[in-house]
Amino acid sequence: MDVRRRNNVSIAGPVDGPVVVLAHGFGCDQNMWRLVVPALAQQYRVVTFDYVGSGGSDLSAWSHERYSSLEGYASDVVEVCEELDLKRAVFVGHSVSAMIGVLAARAAPERIGALVMVAPSPRYINDDGYRGGFSAQDIDELLASLESNYLGWSATMAPVIMGNPQRPELGQELTNSFCATDPDIARVFARTTFLSDSREDVRTVSVPTLVLECAQDAIAPRGVGAYVHAAIPGSRLVTLDATGHCPQLSAPEATAEAIVDFLRSLT
Amino acid sequence: MCRANEESEPSGAEHEVGTDAAFTALLEDSAEELYESAPCGYLSTLMDGTIAKINATLLDWLGLQRAAVVGCMRFADLLTVGGKLYHETHFAPLLRMQGELRGIALEMKTADGGRLPVLVSSMVKHGSEGEPLLIRTTLFDASDRRAYEEELLRRRQEAEQARAEAERARTEAEEARRQAETGRTRLADALAVLQQSLxxxxxxxxxxxxxxxxxxxxxxxxxxxxxxxxxxxxxxxxxxxxxxxxxxxxxxxxxxxxxxxxxxxxxxxxxxxxxxxxxxxxxxxxxxxxxxxxxxxxxxxxxxxxxxxxxxxxxxxxxxxxxxxxxxxxxxxxxxxxxxxxxxxxxxxxxxxxxxxxxxxxxxxxxxxxxxxxxxxxxxxxxxxxxxxxxxxxxxxxxxxxxxxxxxxxxxxxxxxxxxxxxxxxxxxxxxxxxxxxxxxxxxxxxx
Missing domain, CATH: 3.60.40.10 (PPM-type phosphatase domain)
Known part of the structure; x- marks a missing residue:
């Protein structure tokens, strides 16, 4: 098995720099990190990859069974770390990847030495005394929407993702719809993501952790970040003055700065 | 009729007067009027999604008052939960990375609790330094199209289901045939042995x-x-x-x-x-x-x-x-x-x-x-x-x-x-x- 090819692994930055692994969440792929990679790669060895089923990964390696649980995605992380023989790397996980990082760090403690959770949520559905931001009905509606292909439809019928004439540097390599995942695979990822409950898992985190939340996040509302922060003793919580669920895109400089601050604090 | 052809067309004076009147009416259709009453929805937001401008057509479709929307709501707030999640996980990131998106299928919530399927195209307007300033969005009512797509999808699912059932039936029949064949072979073997004893x-x-x-x-x-x-x-x-x-x-x-x-x-x-x-x-x-x-x-x-x-x-x-x-x-x-x-x-x-x-x-x-x-x-x-x-x-x-x-x-x-x-x-x-x-x-x- 060629893990580098399977997970479309990319590496940037100095060979001898401390290693930072950037993991994308449900939705697009490692391109989500492209605005913060240059800043991080000045001092750090930056590893990005696509989970199997996303972006430029080897779709033939995808199986319903493995990728129907977050453990399957965590196995991808551990296998990438093993392939690159990483030692106590810093794992930066966006959205659901923050929880995947928790599982990976537990499975391979010698590989992952610290966690950065970007817009994390251990549980999307409101529960007794817990506010995840969505009702079970909301998630059912999302899943039903995805099941009936409402949302993936146009992406499937006619990939609409175009190059950007104003910013040719983002041009050609982006044109082939890196967010247009196979709808069947996307459904499984969505179901796994939004029905997961990692609240017990976050309590097991024992490595230095940065929780990075956005001031306005429709998916991981304020309060969820505080919940994760409280669940992990010694963790640091930083609230970015950013809107949306993807601060690495909407506020890349601030995001990179917060990550670098944390990385420096580790040494 | 194209005005460039006017000279070469010796048509009646009354007709010419009528055509001019039509063009005059068109000219009085101001840009503002075009924007507000266009046959599609228009929306402009700040980069954080806050709605800065919205046209009357879209307000009418959604049954909303301008004052309740502009400066108060984000684009994602107008979407169903499924649409909002899709917006956050796909739409917004793509728009940020590419500056433009076309023909994305989303669903909007209307004031009366209904849903409006739309096809959305967005483009980021950049400042002179190349910095993103705002997002311009057009929305087309896709109710009929969506109904048709749903019908296609339903048919495809039915066909898929029928195919799966046929496949299952075929597998079962094959298994039954195989068992019957095994039984027949076993019986034939037994009969052959018996016959040899006779x-x-x-x-x-x-x-x-x-x-x-x-x-x-x-x-x-x-x-x-x-x-x-x-x-x-x-x-x-x-x-x-x-x-x-x-x-x-x-x-x-x-x-x-x-x-x-x-x-x-x-x-x-x-x-x-x-x-x-x-x-x-x-x-x-x-x-x-x-x-x-x-x-x-x-x-x-x-x-x-x-x-x-x-x-x-x-x-x-x-x-x-x-x-x-x-x-x-x-x-x-x-x-x-x-x-x-x-x-x-x-x-x-x-x-x-x-x-x-x-x-x-x-x-x-x-x-x-x-x-x-x-x-x-x-x-x-x-x-x-x-x-x-x-x-x-x-x-x-x-x-x-x-x-x-x-x-x-x-x-x-x-x-x-x-x-x-x-x-x-x-x-x-x-x-x-x-x-x-x-x-x-x-x-x-x-x-x-």
Missing amino acids: VPAFLPAVPGLETAVYYHAASAEHLGGDFYDLFPVDGKRWAFFLGDVCGKGPQAAALTSLTRYTLRTAALHDPEPATALTTLNAVLHERYAAGGDPRYCTCIFGIVEPTAETGHATVRLASGGHPPALVLRADGHADFLPTPGGLLVGILPTAPFVTTETILAPGETMLLYTDGLTEARTGPTRDHLYGDDALHAFATTHAPATPQQAITALTGLLESFGDGLDDDTALLALGAPTTHHTRTDPAMNPPR
């Missing part, structure tokens, strides 16, 4: 005697009721028998088995043909008729004694209700060996069996057969059967013949019956070799 796999070599045999099974799936055997009685004599039990299938097989082993045992005890058949009669009668289940067989049982010195073979046989043996003489004619009066074996508590004798000279062959041969149909109905006379004529034509020649000729005859051969048929031929020596006894070979 007739010997091959005949023993008899010094001073040539033999040949043929068995035609009418059906591979039903055990036949014909049987034969050839075995040594003592140093000089050999016993043989050939017969036909009533019926077919497992019961007939059991009867055949009982008959065969009774005759073998009886022959060792007392090889006199009539005595062996009498013993068989007693055994079958006790086993079947006495219990109210009369079953019987027809059978010829005999003893053959080849004589090395003369090359002759002496045959002594008895028959119980069986078609007479036929001898192909060396001089070219054929004789039946009648045994009149012999009864079916097993019907009566005691039955008379008639014994006869003949001597096979070198080159002469005796044929035993079951009625599958003589009762083969030669016409469309059972009114046309092959019969004893035809067999006699056939034998006469082929005489003289060695046992193998006789069996080969008869096999060809049986094949010529085609569908007319609808019963099991057993053929056993014993003959005195033309040159009287035996292969099994090299000492008897004449000098070369």
Whole structure:
């Protein structure tokens, strides 16, 4: 098995720099990190990859069974770390990847030495005394929407993702719809993501952790970040003055700065 | 009409006045008016999604008041939860990375609780430094299109489901067929083994005697009721028998088995043909008729004694209700060996069996057969059967013949019956070799 090819692994930055692994969440792929990679790669060895089923990964390696649980995605992380023989790397996980990082760090403690959770949520559905931001009905509606292909439809019928004439540097390599995942695979990822409950898992985190939340996040509302922060003793919580669920895109400089601050604090 | 063509078109003055009026009206349709009342929704937001501008068409579609929207709501707030999640995980990131997105299918919430399917295109406006300033979005009502897509999707799912069900049914049928095939193979194997227990796999070599045999099974799936055997009685004599039990299938097989082993045992005890058949009669009668289940067989049982010195073979046989043996003489004619009066074996508590004798000279062959041969149909109905006379004529034509020649000729005859051969048929031929020596006894070979 060629893990580098399977997970479309990319590496940037100095060979001898401390290693930072950037993991994308449900939705697009490692391109989500492209605005913060240059800043991080000045001092750090930056590893990005696509989970199997996303972006430029080897779709033939995808199986319903493995990728129907977050453990399957965590196995991808551990296998990438093993392939690159990483030692106590810093794992930066966006959205659901923050929880995947928790599982990976537990499975391979010698590989992952610290966690950065970007817009994390251990549980999307409101529960007794817990506010995840969505009702079970909301998630059912999302899943039903995805099941009936409402949302993936146009992406499937006619990939609409175009190059950007104003910013040719983002041009050609982006044109082939890196967010247009196979709808069947996307459904499984969505179901796994939004029905997961990692609240017990976050309590097991024992490595230095940065929780990075956005001031306005429709998916991981304020309060969820505080919940994760409280669940992990010694963790640091930083609230970015950013809107949306993807601060690495909407506020890349601030995001990179917060990550670098944390990385420096580790040494 | 294009105004550039006005000069070249000498149409009426009233028409020209009407056209001008139409253009004037169009010119008075201000940009503002176009924006507000366009046949599509317009929306402009700040980079964080806050709605800065929205046109009347979209407000009307959604049933919202401008004051409640502008500066108060984000674009994502107008979407259903599913749409919002899609917006956050796909739409917004793509727009950030690419600056433009076209034709994304989303659903919006309307004030009355309804849903409005839309196709959304967005473009980021950049400042002079290339910094993103705001997002311009157009929205088209896609209700009809969505309904059509849903219909397509529903049909596809139905087709997929039907295909899956057909596949499942096919798999099940295949499995059932495979099991049936396995069962059939197992049964056929068992039947073949059983059938082999009813007739010997091959005949023993008899010094001073040539033999040949043929068995035609009418059906591979039903055990036949014909049987034969050839075995040594003592140093000089050999016993043989050939017969036909009533019926077919497992019961007939059991009867055949009982008959065969009774005759073998009886022959060792007392090889006199009539005595062996009498013993068989007693055994079958006790086993079947006495219990109210009369079953019987027809059978010829005999003893053959080849004589090395003369090359002759002496045959002594008895028959119980069986078609007479036929001898192909060396001089070219054929004789039946009648045994009149012999009864079916097993019907009566005691039955008379008639014994006869003949001597096979070198080159002469005796044929035993079951009625599958003589009762083969030669016409469309059972009114046309092959019969004893035809067999006699056939034998006469082929005489003289060695046992193998006789069996080969008869096999060809049986094949010529085609569908007319609808019963099991057993053929056993014993003959005195033309040159009287035996292969099994090299000492008897004449000098070369």
